[in-house]
Every structure is written in C-alpha cells, then in structure tokens.
Amino acid sequence: MRPFVAGNWKMNNGPIRGKAFFEEIKKFPLERAEVVIFPPFITIPYVKKLAEEKGISLGAQNAYWRKEGAFTGEISLEMLIEAGVDYVLVGHSERRNIFGESDEEINLKLKAVLRAGLRPVLCVGENLAEREEGRTREKVRFQLDADLSGIVPTDVIIAYEPIWAIGTGKTATPEQAEEVHAFIKEYLGNVRVIYGGSVKPENAHSLMAQPHVDGVLVGGASLKPASFYDIILAGIKAFEEKG
C-alpha cells in the first residue's frame, strides 16, 4: 500500500502559481506515493497536462450535486470530468462553517460524486469545544451517519480533520489521530482514512507511522513543492516501516 498524500490548496495558487508548482515538482520522484492535488477550479485546466505527466491526480475542492441549469456560481460534476478531475472533496469544515453546508447537502453531493464515477473524499471532525467535552467520537459518528446515509462507505475516502487543528499550527498528536482513525475504521469497515490539520514535514512521519493513518490531507504545507515533497517522503518512509 502506498501513502495517500493530498494537497488542498484552498483559495491559493491560481493558474500562474499553480503551473509553477507543477513545473517545480517535476524533478522529485513521486512513484511510491499516491499523490492528489486539489487546486482551485480555475487552475485545474492549466495544470492538467503537467499533473498527468507526473502521475499526480487532480481533485476539486467542491462541486454542486445538480446536473446543470440556473445555479449561478456553481460547478457540476460533468464539468469536472471534462476538465480531467478524479477526486472531489466533500464537506470540508470551511464549506460547512463559512458557507453553511449542511449534512443533507453533503449527503446529496456524495451521492452525486459517486453517480458521476468520481472518488469522494469526505471531511469530518470535531471542534475544540467538542473535543474538550469528550464528544469527539459522538460528533464524528453523527457526521458519518448523516453524510453517508444510503451510501456504501467503502466507496468514500474519509479525511479526519479536527477543526481545532486546521490552519492553527496545533496538530493532533499521532495518538489522538490514531484513536479517531481506528474508531472510524471500526465503525465503517474497510475504508481509507487520512488525517488533515497542520500537517508539516516535521510531523508527517509520526502521523503516517500510526497503523490506521492511511495518508494525509495537507493545506498550507502543500502550497510549496519542497515542503509538500518532504511530506510525501515522510509518508513513503513511514509506510515502508509499517510494511
């Protein structure tokens, strides 16, 4: 098994910087990892060829679940397929909290992504208050139940992203991540579970060394090829050691 190392660029790296990233990452060997980048929509067509040449898959950070029509500002799954996307992030905490996405909507999106033949990455995770009150499992279980209603869970990659660890520099300890990942796998069966939240070259190895951590979803540290590559290397090493 190879580590699944994904970069969520969020609202960074437009076409010019996006292309520069792919030109730069060309020189690093990536074959021993499964690498996916989630650029902003507008960047995708500009980097598709470079990504393909390098064996990097592309994902979208969001998509609308309806097929077509009067939905100003939205992007359909058919459009994403045309642009050469393989993965779609669904239910990122920024979509939930800043843009008010509900679990019902997330469930519709997941179903639409699977119907379109693309691979969804569903983000779940607790906020600081929920963790401090000892309600982490309860929150994650609630999201999994609501978001995956009517869906075969093994078709979905789960990203465990504790909200208190996103963009804060506060990473979950490897033990905290392991505990929730083991719970998710016990609850859903044989799903891939990746960790996200302040992943950096310095902590990537200890996180991916955990038995139930199948990879990482990296925000800030995925914007620069050198730090992203160091995370990929850490994952390769951890997976070799895990066997």
Ligand code: 13P
């Ligand atoms: P950071 O790595 O910047 O904390 O972001 C994590 C994230 O939200 C990835 O989807």
